[in-house]
Amino acid sequence: MNEIAIGILGIIILVITLLFTGLEMAFAFAIVGFLGFACLTSFASAVHLLASAYFDIFSSYSFTVIPVFVLVGQIAFNAGVAAKLYGSTNKFIGHVAGGLGIATVVGAILFKTISGSSPATTATFASVAVPEMDRYRYDKKLSTGVVASVGGLGTIIPPSIALIVLALVTEQSVGELFMAGLVPGLIVALFYALIIIGWCKIDPLLGPRGERYGWNTRLRSLPEVIWIILIFIVMLGGLLKGIFTPTEAGSVMTLVVLVVTAIRKDIDFKKYVASVVQSLRIAGMVLFLIAGSAIFGHFLSASKVTLVAGEWIVSLPFPPFVIMILILLTYQLGGSFIDDFAFMILATPIFFPAALKLGYDPLWFSIIIAINLMIGSVIPPVAMCVFIVGNITKVPSNIIYKGAAPFLIGLIVILVLTFIFPQIVTFLPHMLYK
Amino acid sequence: MQKLRLLGMTLGKYMDILAGIFLTFIILLTVCDVILRYFGMPILGAYEIVSLGGALIIGISSFLTYWKKSHIRVDTFVNKYPGTISHILYIITRVAILFIVGLTGWGLIMMGVDLLETHEVTVTLRIIYYPVVWALGVSFLMIGLGVVYHMISGRGDR
Numbered sequence: 001m002n003e004i005a006i007g008i009l010g011i012i013i014l015v016i017t018l019l020f021t022g023l024e025m026a027f028a029f030a031i032v033g034f035l036g037f038a039c040l041t042s043f044a045s046a047v048h049l050l051a052s053a054y055f056d057i058f059s060s061y062s063f064t065v066i067p068v069f070v071l072v073g074q075i076a077f078n079a080g081v082a083a084k085l086y087g088s089t090n091k092f093i094g095h096v097a098g099g100l101g102i103a104t105v106v107g108a109i110l111f112k113t114i115s116g117s118s119p120a121t122t123a124t125f126a127s128v129a130v131p132e133m134d135r136y137r138y139d140k141k142l143s144t145g146v147v148a149s150v151g152g153l154g155t156i157i158p159p160s161i162a163l164i165v166l167a168l169v170t171e172q173s174v175g176e177l178f179m180a181g182l183v184p185g186l187i188v189a190l191f192y193a194l195i196i197i198g199w200c201k202i203d204p205l206l207g208p209r210g211e212r213y214g215w216n217t218r219l220r221s222l223p224e225v226i227w228i229i230l231i232f233i234v235m236l237g238g239l240l241k242g243i244f245t246p247t248e249a250g251s252v253m254t255l256v257v258l259v260v261t262a263i264r265k266d267i268d269f270k271k272y273v274a275s276v277v278q279s280l281r282i283a284g285m286v287l288f289l290i291a292g293s294a295i296f297g298h299f300l301s302a303s304k305v306t307l308v309a310g311e312w313i314v315s316l317p318f319p320p321f322v323i324m325i326l327i328l329l330t331y332q333l334g335g336s337f338i339d340d341f342a343f344m345i346l347a348t349p350i351f352f353p354a355a356l357k358l359g360y361d362p363l364w365f366s367i368i369i370a371i372n373l374m375i376g377s378v379i380p381p382v383a384m385c386v387f388i389v390g391n392i393t394k395v396p397s398n399i400i401y402k403g404a405a406p407f408l409i410g411l412i413v414i415l416v417l418t419f420i421f422p423q424i425v426t427f428l429p430h431m432l433y434k
Numbered sequence: 435m436q437k438l439r440l441l442g443m444t445l446g447k448y449m450d451i452l453a454g455i456f457l458t459f460i461i462l463l464t465v466c467d468v469i470l471r472y473f474g475m476p477i478l479g480a481y482e483i484v485s486l487g488g489a490l491i492i493g494i495s496s497f498l499t500y501w502k503k504s505h506i507r508v509d510t511f512v513n514k515y516p517g518t519i520s521h522i523l524y525i526i527t528r529v530a531i532l533f534i535v536g537l538t539g540w541g542l543i544m545m546g547v548d549l550l551e552t553h554e555v556t557v558t559l560r561i562i563y564y565p566v567v568w569a570l571g572v573s574f575l576m577i578g579l580g581v582v583y584h585m586i587s588g589r590g591d592r
Contacts, residue, residue, distance in 0.1 A: 018508055019508055019510075019511060020511050020512070021512070021523055021526070021527050022507055022508065022509050022512035022523065022524070022527060023507065023527040023530060023531070024505035024506065024507045024531070025505065025506050025507060025508070026505050026506070027505070027530070027531045027534055027535075030534050030538075031530050031531075031533070031534045034534060034537070047537055047540070047541040047544075048541060048545075050534070050537055050538045050541050051538060051541030051542045051544070051545045051571075052545070054538055054542065054570065054574075055489065055542060055545065055567055055570060058488060058489040058492045058493060058570065059485050059486055059488060059489035059566070060485065060488070061481050061484060061485040061488070063488060064460065064484050064485065064487070064488035067457055067488070067491055067492070068457075068460075068461060068464075071457065071461070243468075244468065247464060247484065248464050248465075248467070248468050251460070251461040251464035251465050251468075252464075252465055252468060254461050255461060255462070255465050273454065276450075276454040276457060276458070277450055277454065279457070280450060280453055280454065280457070280491070280495040280498075280499070281495075281498075281499055281502065281504040282504075283491075283492065283495075284492055284495050284496055284499035284504065285499060285504045285505055285506060287492050288492075288496070288499070288505060289505075289506065339506050339508065341506075342506055381510070
């Protein structure tokens, strides 16, 4: 059996193992990668690969950004920052038709600026925003659909964990990728708000008007928002000016958020410990996945499958945009069966070089993949955000899917727009970094 | 069995505390470095300490990450298998994990021995870092203990 055949066999075995055995993905990647590498080289080299891959990744300065950014999100989550942000935005726009839905979108964006985790955002807003919308008799379709959809915003709005991982896997600048995700993220949010307004115009019973607050109350709630925006600006500005590395930006953010929430008595020692423990679990899961994928990636490189696959993709007799659509469909299909995030880690080292050969901008490709992840989080069969909302609100999945469908159209529109106008993604990082 | 479970949880808890202290430490060190750098007095070797600290954080906490089943897995089909098949598959997958974490742990300890023999140190602070590699190796072997416990206690979700 030649090297390429072994590589292809390895991929088939991996897919079967992942789908049908219930083996944890991080270990499945490592086991198949190890066995394949041992077949191609030697048992001793494969053991050396295992040890060096885990040590190199766990002790890499670049990868320390992951636990740090996860921790700041968990602190914000446990300190109840999201509820205050939602309360503030609600006071400004809650009184218009569908206003509580729009407040959820704006509140989620603000929360995303300090939390890189989509599940945390979805869970928080499912328990904060949905009961409030229930109080004003919002239709469950709208209330749960909007919450399931805004959770995905964290995939492209910095400091997104998915973008950090994409930057590390593709060896791009985390700061540049953050900048690249900012404009598309805000456009998606704008689309979401317009969809809510339009939907409530068509059917006013979906989102009745909420309470109207006076300007005095509104202005008094503003400090809740301002400090979050200030931290975000300092983080992005520091990255942009080269004052901070991503790990430093995350550390400064963590300390500031911790100090501010502690002064306001929103977090105590117990909650801090809980935040640390939760971030250890998430960071461990992500880093084991990356290390496992790196081992599998070494095996694929040794088998030359990545090289051949890249050349084959580029030589397909279709225009580049058709190939790109096929790549996105592959991500969507793979993510449906395995897990969107895990599939992204697995597939990006294969498709990223091909995308570059096709002439696509690396930042653009990464953001397109991130938008694809957002789509994956609200469509069956593995719709993580829908599952979380369903679990917390006890609303049946079919209602949440129906509610998320209009927002899905918004995501597809932004995907098409970024295809036609890649500058939506590239202009900000290119302007600021070059 | 209950005592074993308690032992595992207690051990994991203390390892988490240690990892949490390291995480808090590297954050504080990094912030101090940023502030002092602004005044022209950066902390020498801060990146090295953070890197090695990062390895310890993930390594030490990996036992409980496995124990608490925090790793992603696909259970769509597995949940539909009959009990016996599901049980056999569970045992096979645990043996596979045991195999890989055992080899990795052993590989890391051997790597540490090499670093010890060659007196390998970090570039800036010249820290002897084989103990970190050993700690990581031991962490993998600890995951193995967690796997064995899950196998004999049948605590795996099938």
